[in-house]
Amino acid sequence: MIGLIDYGMGNLHSVAKALEKVGGKVDLVKDADAIKNYERIVLPGVGAFRDCMQTLRETGMADALTATIATGTPFLGICLGMQVLMTRSYEFGVHAGLGLIEGEVKAFPDLLIEQGFKIPHMGWNDVVLPQGNEHIVLKNTAGQQVYYVHSYYCAPRNPEHLLAACSYGSYPFAAAVGKDNILGVQFHPEKSQQAGLSLLEGFIGWKP
């Protein structure tokens, strides 16, 4: 059973429907104490970093997630659910994240806007995996584009935690980060047609 974290924001139903489409059994989890009972955890997210972290802390979910992930439970964070894995974010001030992946969440530079690139980075773009070292779940997207919508991006401090890259204009950013049983993707697999469904299917069978 997959525990899909319901903290009152985000596109929960799309993620639930996509996981079910590829054979997942999904429970919406509102109770922090229940998180430890699930075989896999998915944290979706749309919205502001600060609000998300505040809600996760107030509900006790931040601690419960950290504790459950520490036991080796496979975890997938999507979009904002990926960004909260990082040490801190610079979205509307400076806010601490879960700190499970060392690094920061930053805004795309003004230079991109000056070059005529639009913010948010919205639409279908690449997932570039390191050659010869492809993450088993991410490689399901090989050669296909996926759907992104975001104005901020993750910059992991340790290059080993950068699992896939993408570029906006000539500006590279993290398409996926992770380590051990943790995986975070900036794009929306639940909105990426076959590429995204294959990734979710891979996550359901993932044995990190």
Place this chain on the structure above:
Amino acid sequence: MLSKRIVPCLDVAHGRVVKGVQFVDIIDAGDPVEAAIKYDEQGADELCFLDIRASHESRDTLYHMVSEVAEHVFMPLTVGGGVKALQDIENLLHAGADKVSINTAAIFNPALVKEAAERFGSSTIVVAVDAKRVGDASGGHWECFTHGGRKETGLNAVDWAKKMADDGAGEILLTSMDADGTKAGYDIPLTRAVADAISANVIASGGVGTLEHLAEGLTEGRADAVLAASIFHFGTYTIAETKAYLQSKGIPVRT
């Protein structure tokens, strides 16, 4: 590289597709789920549903339709028509829409877009701008119209689009009322004027008759996405043919 998006638009009323969709192997041309699945199979990048009746009584039917579609296709869905308040947006997002398009209400309630962007995030808020040229081609400008192009608002369309983007709209769905229905191509000067003025995404709409028109909207018009209805509905071109053509013109598309 970020792909330019091809967005088929479906007009709906009472939860049914109107303005006939004519795919050869579709059983019921009015079934929104069937139409969405066809576009999904063809490789559309996103779908746009506009409720053209948008009566109060038909809202629940619309939510139900969005929910049904979202269960079958896994791509971004934009839904618009009759969105007046934050609650309407929340209901549509909850039903499975990824983006909600606000049209007339943005003009009559200027605070709505800002509040909506703060609450739901810029990436979920689309503002539809219906523009019509006022004055002659050399010295004229474009103004926003409501009620299907019948009512003038006195708002300069480029300035209005900029204000909406500044208020937090992540996308502007820009329709030329002059070009709409003509099949003579997008209003390129209008599209370009808006695309150059704002940092939000621009979806060009109104007037597509050929694949060349789509290419013009993306290159000369500098739009991020192109929306079209009839050329796809009536099977003039498939999405795959469209993308092959755009690719041959050097435009980045997802194939």
